[in-house]
Amino acid sequence: MPYELKAERPHAPAVGAIHPFGKIPVMRHGDLELCESKAIVSYIDRVFDGPKVIPEDxxxxxxxxxxxxxxxxxxxxxxxxxxxxxxxxxxxxxxxxxxxxxxxxxxxxxxxxxxxxxxxxxxxxxxxxxxxxxxxxxxxxxxxxxxxxxxxxxxxxxxxxxxxxxxxxxxxxxxxxxxxxxxx
Ligand SMILES: N[C@@H](CCC(=O)N[C@@H](CS)C(=O)NCC(=O)O)C(=O)O
Missing domain, CATH: 1.20.1050.10 (Glutathione S-transferase Yfyf (Class Pi); Chain A, domain 2)
Structure with a gap:
């Protein structure tokens, strides 16, 4: 899937705007803002086509x-x-x-x-x-x-x-x- 990586340090304002404790990674997709790797991965796995990294089985x-x-x-x-x-x-x-x-x-x-x-x-x-x-x-x-x-x-x-x-x-x-x- 296409993505744009914006390199930010933990606790940078752009990160703190999404993660309540200022940790990376964070993600923005359309109007959705998400933090925490597992949540981000589950979202991407469900929204986009391609091999699943969390199997549907x-x-x-x-x-x-x-x-x-x-x-x-x-x-x-x-x-x-x-x-x-x-x-x-x-x-x-x-x-x-x-x-x-x-x-x-x-x-x-x-x-x-x-x-x-x-x-x-x-x-x-x-x-x-x-x-x-x-x-x-x-x-x-x-x-x-x-x-x-x-x-x-x-x-x-x-x-x-x-x-x-x-x-x-x-x-x-x-x-x-x-x-x-x-x-x-
Ligand atoms: N549970 C978080 C952990 C994220 C995390 O700890 N990120 C580190 C960098 S890899 C961080 O931002 N550390 C800054 C801090 O703990 O203040 C996740 O899975 O995304």
Whole structure:
């Protein structure tokens, strides 16, 4: 589907006008303004033709919802908020709290095992097809893989490593790589 990407920082006025807590992404389509990735994806999936990223099949769709919820509640909390943000935005500038990062990495080990088993069968989280369950989790794995402990954990998970390699090579993944953030 055609789209126009307007790069904005979180909490920029244009973002705050749509997301009550100033987070990105936000979307505008005609007179509809939406925030929160899952809501945006569900809308696009329903309005536009093309392959569904949330399958219409009730059981497959429910499994996608399950993994998206696990992604947003469990994996995002540890992998992004505790681990990646711990490195990128330390509370004290230039001094990441290595005890907190180590604790996050220990929890992440269990999460990586769960994902490694989940993709073992056919290289997807749900139903042998590429869905929003995968799309939601792949950017988290991409950023975890940029830091030492995360890279080591992921390298030790063979199914998940193959999963990442395969899906990171997708044209859509490369095209949705965020542009450098605009200057604030
Ligand atoms: N639940 C939101 C999470 C969005 C989110 O956390 N976005 C980050 C950037 S990837 C953000 O805007 N962070 C700014 C902040 O937390 O203040 C969604 O799924 O869209």
């Amino acid at each position: 009730i059981k497959l769709g429910a499994q996608v919802e399950q993994w998206v919820s696990l992604g947003n509640v469990e994996f995002d909390k540890v992998m992004i908020r505790q681990y990646v943000v711990g490195y990128v935005f330390p509370k004290e500038a230039g001094k990441p709290d290595m005890a907190a990062i180590g604790a996050a990495a220990a929890t992440m080990k269990k999460q990586v095992d769960v994902l490694d088993r989940a993709v073992a069968k056919d290289g997807h989280l749900v139903g042998g097809q590429f869905t929003f369950a995968d799309i939601n989790i792949l950017p988290m794995l991409f950023y975890v893989n940029r830091f030492e402990e995360g890279k080591a954990l992921l390298a030790a998970a063979p199914n998940l490593s193959a999963y990442m390699e395969r899906h990171f090579a997708r044209d859509s993944f490369k095209k949705s790589m965020p542009p450098p953030p605009p200057k604030s």
